[in-house]
Amino acid sequence: MNQSTIFGVMLRVFITLSLGTLTMFLMLSIGSYTQSKMVTSPIVSMQGLGTSVSSQFFVDMMAVEIPQMKSGLNSTTFSQKNVLNFLFRYVTSINPNDPKSLLASEVPGLALEKVVLLRGGSDKDDIVEPLDLPPTHFDFKANNDNNPQKIDPIIETQPQEDEQTIESGSSDDELNVGEDEQKSGFSEKQSDKVAANGNPLVFIYHSHNRESWLPESGQVYDGETNVTALGKRLEKSLKNLGIVAVSSDRDYEESVEGYNWNFSYKYSLKTVEEAFAVNPTFNYFIDIHRDSQGREVTTINIDGVNYAKFYFIIGASNPNWRANEAFATKIHDAMETQYPGISRGIWSKSSTDGNGEYNQSFSPNSIVIEVGGVENTIEESNRTIDLLAKVLSDVVWEAEKVDTGVGG
Structure with a gap:
């Protein structure tokens, strides 16, 4: 195989990878724009969606580039299936694992999330949901x-x-x-x-x-x-x-x-x-x-x-x-x-x-x-x-x- 043939193969591979990368970024941009226009609730926004995904998912995502973060004891949650599910929920606000989410936006009472943290305080270990209780009187010293x-x-x-x-x-x-x-x-x-x-x-x-x-x-x-x-x-x-x-x-x-x-x-x-x-x-x-x-x-x-x-x-x-x-x-x-x-x-x-x-x-x-x-x-x-x-x-x-x- 001569040098011109090798160069041609490498050029085609480079162009293919470049086009693939460009296509991926275009899809993400279109998805983000579509999601920003479609979403009318903070619960199904990127912020709300992020809180519904386990922290281990993001750790495993970072471990792809930082090998030291990988653990041999735990199986990774960062799989093709999980990534596709995450992107699908991000764009459509529909959870593929729960068919009820198809109707959640139209049928009152079917919404999956109730209280969602959009922005936490500096104390990350002290995240406690709000508690709103009805008017009731009780003894301060009661059991x-x-x-x-x-x-x-x-x-x-x-x-x-x-x-x-x-x-x-x-x-x-x-x-x-x-x-x-x-x-x-x-x-x-x-x-x-x-x-x-x-x-x-x-x-x-x-x-x-x-x-x-x-x-x-x-x-x-x-x-x-x-x-x-x-x-x-x-x-x-x-x-x-x-x-x-x-x-x-x-x-x-x-x-x-x-x-x-x-x-x-x-x-x-x-x-x-x-x-x-x-x-x-x-x-x-x-x-x-x-x-x-x-x-x-x-x-x-x-x-x-x-x-x-x-x-x-x-x-x-x-x-x-x-x-x-x-x-x-x-x-x-x-x-x-x-x-x-x-x-x-x-x-x-x-x-x-x-x-x-x-x-x-x-x-x-x-x-x-x-x-x-x-x-x-x-x-x-x-x-x-x-x-x-x-x-x-x-x-x-x-x-x-x-x-x-x-x-x-």
Whole structure:
């Protein structure tokens, strides 16, 4: 075989390999573009999909290039079948190993994942799912086996528009100034007062306004001592930093006729809509809750001082969830940079494990923040609120000139 023949063979092999590589990258690019256009839920995004694949799969993937990572004791999970399954799920959001996934996007209740971690905190060994339990009172000293916290979490649904009627805000709502004012609970008089000090930018509210703490009230839900105090604290802290904020302490259990816990987010959406109608300059909507996990999960010690941990919830039913997650990520990253371990991450919930939307389609800057848990104190939670206020004010100052399309 002469040199020209050998050169021709090598050239054909080179061209074939080059075309094969180019084709593979083109297929991956097309798949990524298609997936980005088709996926409307964080649970079936690359982030959500990555959390559903075992960590060993990624270790084995790296071991292909790093021989030292291979183990002779375990069989590899990085096989052609697993890779094809992974790529197929990535592009189609269908799990080949479970036919139910074919119908999951069309039939309510068939979704496989409920709570998905989109972005974890710096403490990778402390990943505990959010726990949202219904209103229940119990003895702080009761035996754990009889503790009502052990009951199944309630599933909050989005009712039809004609299922409930929302009355005006409670008389205790600081945004109300009397029965003769607007039914919305946001009077023109109050609006003028706020606007006179600068454009109100941040609206703080509480879909579960009675969430409380055992060390403070002796019960997990209370009409007097509850998370509305955190909203007021955040409002005050933001104002001290030059950001005009307004918080609502509306008590839905008192102000809504025929109150039903399952419709909490419908009630709070009405509050958000009323607030925005009075002050269209509102750009950021913060719904503050507290988690139902115990103290060992929800507390961190920083320089000898206890703080309540926090996390974000992103609604999987919101088709524009990426914008809300981007907003949450700015706060999460800044907090984790300054106070590593204080954030429990950004989680996504589908309608199978919660409301699924959380009013977040109203604005790309609408988020749910869960601060602390049932066994934290107000003091610990307030410390975290003050840190959040500083970071949130920085984010607002940086982004305020951007058109966010609120309510659109």
